[in-house]
Amino acid sequence: MTQTLNGAALLQAWQDLLASGAKLRQRDAAEKLGVSEAELVAVMPGSCRLKSDWTGLLGRFHQLGEVMALTRNDAAVHEKVGQYGELKGSAEVGLTLGVIDLRIFFSHWYCAFALTEPKGEGEQHSLQFFDRHGEAVHKVFQRAGSDAVAWQALVDEFTEFDGEALQFEPVVAKAGETPDESIDVAGFQQGWKDLTDTHQFFGLTRRFEVSRRQALRFAPEGFTWRVGADALDRVLRTAAERSLPIMVFVGNRGMIQIHSGPVQRIEPMGPWINVLDPGFNLHLRQDAIAEAWVVRKPTDDGIVSSLELLDGEGGIIATLFGERKPGQPELEGWRALLDELPQELSHAA
Structure with a gap:
C-alpha cells in the first residue's frame, strides 16, 4: 500500500473522517484513507x-x-x-507461555x-x-x-x-503453486506418515514445495477430509455444550496467538462468529472460510487432530485442536467431535 498523503494531510483526512461521524476501527479507517494502518497510527495524536x-x-x-x-x-x-x-527463544523466533501464549516471528x-x-x-x-x-x-x-x-x-x-x-x-502477491504433476506425492505421503511432531509439518511442505491446500489434498488416505464451512460453528458450540477444552490458533506473518481452555458463549453477528468469554474473545468471518479440513498428523504422542480453516488464497485463518500438552495423548472427546462433522470430500488428490 502506497501512501499518497503527507503526514499533515493524512492527519487532516483522518480528523475529517472522525468529524463526519464515521465509526470505523483503526484498521478500517486506514483502508478508507488509502494508507496502511501503521502509516495512520504514525500521525495520530498521542502516538509515539x-x-x-x-x-x-x-x-x-x-x-x-x-x-x-x-x-x-x-x-x-x-x-x-x-x-x-x-520471553523465551531467540532474536529470530520467540515465545511466551502461560495465559498469553505466543509464537513470535521477529523477522x-x-x-x-x-x-x-x-x-x-x-x-x-x-x-x-x-x-x-x-x-x-x-x-x-x-x-x-x-x-x-x-x-x-x-x-x-x-x-x-x-x-x-x-x-x-x-504486499507482494503469493507465488503460484507447484503444478500438481510436479509433486512427488508418494514421497510427500511417506514423509507425512513419518512425522513425530506437529511442528515438523511446515518443514515437510517446504521440502516437497507444496502449498497448504495441496498438502491437505495430497495427504495419505484417511489423514485429511473436507468438512462444511459451518464446521467452526458446530465445533465451538459442541465444545461449549460438552465443556470440552480446546486450543484456538490465530496468526499472521509475525505472530501466532493461542487460547487453551473451554469456550462458553458463542454468538453470531452478521457474517461473524464470536466467542465472548471472560478473558478470551474470538471474532471470525465465516464468509471468509473457503475450505475447512479435518487434519490428522502422527506424533510420538499418537495421532493429533485439528480443524483447519483456509481463506480463498489457501492461507490459514485459524486452526483448532483439543487442549493438550506435549507428552499427552489427544483428548478422545475432541477426536470424537471432529468425527461427527459431516464430510464434504474424503480425499481430493
Whole structure:
C-alpha cells in the first residue's frame, strides 16, 4: 500500500473522517484513507514511535500486569486477557507461555508505536507492532489491572527519537503453486506418515514445495477430509455444550496467538462468529472460510487432530485442536467431535 498523503494531510483526512461521524476501527479507517494502518497510527495524536528492539521490549512485558493481547489476520481477531510470561527463544523466533501464549516471528516485525487515545471519559493506552507492509502483527492494550507505572517506564525507555524514516512496502502477491504433476506425492505421503511432531509439518511442505491446500489434498488416505464451512460453528458450540477444552490458533506473518481452555458463549453477528468469554474473545468471518479440513498428523504422542480453516488464497485463518500438552495423548472427546462433522470430500488428490 502506497501512501499518497503527507503526514499533515493524512492527519487532516483522518480528523475529517472522525468529524463526519464515521465509526470505523483503526484498521478500517486506514483502508478508507488509502494508507496502511501503521502509516495512520504514525500521525495520530498521542502516538509515539518505539525502538525496534523486539526482544528488549517483549522481554519487559511480563512486568506490565494484566493486559489484553490481540493478534489478527484479515478474517479473524484473537483477544486474550492475562499477564505475559517471560520471553523465551531467540532474536529470530520467540515465545511466551502461560495465559498469553505466543509464537513470535521477529523477522517480520518492522516498527512499533505506543498510542494514547481518548476513550469515554478516560484514555486507552496500547502498544502496536507492524510489519514492513504496515499491517499489524500484534497489539497490547492496558487494562484496569495493568501496572501503569511499569507501562510508562517501558514507553519512556524505548521511545525512538532519531530513527530512520519508515518505508513501507506493498504486499507482494503469493507465488503460484507447484503444478500438481510436479509433486512427488508418494514421497510427500511417506514423509507425512513419518512425522513425530506437529511442528515438523511446515518443514515437510517446504521440502516437497507444496502449498497448504495441496498438502491437505495430497495427504495419505484417511489423514485429511473436507468438512462444511459451518464446521467452526458446530465445533465451538459442541465444545461449549460438552465443556470440552480446546486450543484456538490465530496468526499472521509475525505472530501466532493461542487460547487453551473451554469456550462458553458463542454468538453470531452478521457474517461473524464470536466467542465472548471472560478473558478470551474470538471474532471470525465465516464468509471468509473457503475450505475447512479435518487434519490428522502422527506424533510420538499418537495421532493429533485439528480443524483447519483456509481463506480463498489457501492461507490459514485459524486452526483448532483439543487442549493438550506435549507428552499427552489427544483428548478422545475432541477426536470424537471432529468425527461427527459431516464430510464434504474424503480425499481430493
